[in-house]
Amino acid sequence: TQLLEQSPQFLSIQEGENLTVYCNSSSVFSSLQWYRQEPGEGPVLLVTVVTGGEVKKLKRLTFQFGDARKDSSLHITAAQTGDTGLYLCAGGGGADGLTFGKGTHLIIQP
Amino acid sequence: DTGVSQDPRHKITKRGQNVTFRCDPISEHNRLYWYRQTLGQGPEFLTYFQNEAQLEKSRLLSDRFSAERPKGSFSTLEIQRTEQGDSAMYLCASSLSGGEGAIYGYTFGSGTRLTVV
Numbered sequence: 343t344q345l346l347e348q349s350p351q352f353l354s355i356q357e358g359e360n361l362t363v364y365c366n367s368s369s370v371f372s373s374l375q376w377y378r379q380e381p382g383e384g385p386v387l388l389v390t391v392v393t394g395g396e397v398k399k400l401k402r403l404t405f406q407f408g409d410a411r412k413d414s415s416l417h418i419t420a421a422q423t424g425d426t427g428l429y430l431c432a433g434g435g436g437a438d439g440l441t442f443g444k445g446t447h448l449i450i451q452p
Numbered sequence: 453d454t455g456v457s458q459d460p461r462h463k464i465t466k467r468g469q470n471v472t473f474r475c476d477p478i479s480e481h482n483r484l485y486w487y488r489q490t491l492g493q494g495p496e497f498l499t500y501f502q503n504e505a506q507l508e509k510s511r512l513l514s515d516r517f518s519a520e521r522p523k524g525s526f527s528t529l530e531i532q533r534t535e536q537g538d539s540a541m542y543l544c545a546s547s548l549s550g551g552e553g554a555i556y557g558y559t560f561g562s563g564t565r566l567t568v569v
Contacts, residue, residue: 384560
């Protein structure tokens with residue numbers, strides 16, 4: 343079983359600050375995905391990273407896939423209250439479906 | 453296409469009762485997944501279908517759980533003799549198959565929140 347560990351588990355910062363959350367595994371993944379989930383809703387896909395070392399930007403969000411394809415990070419610049427949510431990384435997607443980490447609960451204080 | 457739909461959104465049931473949830477996936481997607489999510493945790497894989505065939509089941513899926521996708525379109529998840537430990541959000545997702553699903557990701561429904569009292 344491929345496990346994904348996310349850190350930190352909880353993060354509360356002030357609006358305007360920058361932050362980075364991490365997703366790590368001892369296994370190699372062919373791709374990793376990041377999802378954002380709001381309370382009472384299903385996860386929504388933010389990005390998929392495929393190539394080792396790849397960097398993708400989505401407005402103020404920057405996603406990086408590690409060179410060895412075992413880890414990924416999400417960096418948010420100038421956080422806004424609308425960024426509040428549960429950020430999940432997921433990998434796999436083959437015969438056993440996607441494996442999710444436990445997520446980082448992010449709270450942006452006004 | 454309006455995305456993945458799940459019904460009901462909320463279900464409260466007494467311990468020992470049977471419950472059934474429905475999921476309508478995106479019509480172009482041939483894979484359909486069921487996940488369970490408890491408070492503060494990430495989604496845990498339960499089972500998935502490729503068209504009407506159930507291809508994989510997690511060991512989390514006890515014999516009280518059964519899922520069907522009779523015509524390769526909508527799916528149902530039934531829990532018999534519910535227990536308090538079954539209380540969770542049950543999420544359905546759909547995707548294109550295989551490598552394309554891994555690239556383009558899963559589209560999740562809003563889930564069914566089950567509370568067993």
